[in-house]
Amino acid sequence: MTKYLMGIDNGGTSTKAAIYDSAGHEVAKSTIYTEMITPHEFWTERDMSELREVNFKVIRNVLKKSDINPKQVVGIGITGHGNGLYLIGKNGTFIRNGIISTDNRANQIVEKWLSDEKYETIVRPRTYATIWSSQPASLLKWLDENEPEIYDKTEYVFMITDLVRYWLTGKAGLEKSNASGTSLFNQKTEEFDEKVFEFFGIKKWLKKMPPLVESTEKCGAITKEVSKQTGLSEGTPVAGGLFDITASALSTGLVNHDRLSIVTGTWSINQYIDNKISVVKDLFMTSDYPIKGEYLLTEASPxxxxxxxxxxxxxxxxxxxxxxxxxxxxxxxxxxxxxxxxxxxxxxxxxxxxxxxxxxxxxxxxxxxxxxxxxxxxxxxxxxxxxxxxxxxxxxxxxxxxxxxxxxxxxxxxxxxxxxxxxxxxxxxxxxxxxPLELVNVKENGAMGASMTAGVMSGLFTDFSSASKSMVHISKTISPxxxxxxxxxxxxxxxxxxxxxxxxxxxxxxxxxxxxx
CATH class of the missing domain: 3.30.420.40 (ATPase, nucleotide binding domain)
Structure with missing residues (x-):
């Protein structure tokens, strides 16, 4: 029986699901666009009920298009935009809209932090990143100042990748590459850093952070109820998944040092991996990479x-x-x-x-x-x-x-x-x-990269190098x-x-x- 992998990718205004075979061929894809809610200037949000429904719907759609037996899907990987903020209450209740990674309501809070000389001695040497307004730290601080009742209502702080995995499996976790892009994560200890939370004045929120999980870790399986709503087979394992910039890097075959990957779209994403990092003040981000001992160094902007x-x-x-x-x-x-x-x-x-x-x-x-x-x-x-x-x-x-x-x-x-x-x-x-440019024949970089985590989790591949060798292909080279x-x-x-x-x-x-x- 042929084995397939599913990747799910949630951007700021779209949700996609794609099914791949082990050679990286896209068998089927489904995309649904969602409304960006802008109740105030600089706010960008999305309705949580709609978000859950469209994730279930793209899964139903892609299974129908693929015309495969759902039992042939041996693993599911999830990715999505990094940062933003998605809060869940007791028993999975929705307590407010999700916040997208283009939100800028907390800009003045960020300016105050960056003007504090302690930022350079406490935060940057631990996070190797520059805080910005739509990261969880900024948004949690803004909520404390403007919607303080939210804290007591919250059970878990999620990134969108972790939220969707929670809906599919009922199990809470926060994947490391996502966590490492939040300016709350210590790149050396690979844990959330209490001193950083203290600097930002949000130490109490540490209690709301789910356990950290690896990208290729089995983080639960499709529940009976979700099986009924999506058509997926109950018990299908779900991997930890990835930050979308990390998924994009993997989908271009970025598994070796000294190679540059460029991904074009809404964001200009330019990145490489290394096992050495240093504090660089104006570098956009250094994040955890799912290959042990490696980091992803990224320069990006929309x-x-x-x-x-x-x-x-x-x-x-x-x-x-x-x-x-x-x-x-x-x-x-x-x-x-x-x-x-x-x-x-x-x-x-x-x-x-x-x-x-x-x-x-x-x-x-x-x-x-x-x-x-x-x-x-x-x-x-x-x-x-x-x-x-x-x-x-x-x-x-x-x-x-x-x-x-x-x-x-x-x-x-x-x-x-x-x-x-x-x-x-x-x-x-x-x-x-x-x-020279090497063109990678991938239509959906996020979904492809996410599916690779499912391939390693399921044992279809031994590691990301073998996954890349099998699934990522150069379609042509363009010479200058x-x-x-x-x-x-x-x-x-x-x-x-x-x-x-x-x-x-x-x-x-x-x-x-x-x-x-």
Missing amino acids: TSGSNLTWFIDTFMKDHSQLLEMVNDNISIYDYCSKLVATVKPWESKLIFYPFIFGSNAGIANSSAGFIGATKDTSLAQFVNAIYEGVCFAHKAHVEKLAKINANILNSPIRIAGGITNSNIWLQMFADVFQK NPKLAEVYKEKYQLYQQVVKDQSFVWNDIGNVKLATV
């Missing part, structure tokens, strides 16, 4: 391909609708790539900084924008600037990583995610970096055009200078308070 989606939705709806009416064979994204193909890199100095959903510039109040437009600037040049801006944002992250470990640029770059659907964009990445090295070097330098010069403008905009009428 500055990737979703900027193009924003531009299309905002300025190109007419083009999109027209394409739907007259041509079934070309999508609006294909159309954008065709536009970019008409622009020579040296023909336009239009610069776009891709900060619609957030910035990696390290400058307060920074936002997106175009610089260099004239009456002669074409639509193709605007789209081309977006393509280039996303490449440059990734490059800025990679340069930070290369300062820590220059060896990551000695090998081809593994790349996956949304932009891999565009050959034009892939070639631009290769030309900007002047490095050396003739374009100098022009992209100049354009990247121009991009960097524009971002630097904009800091004064962003600061002024942030301080302006407009009169109301």
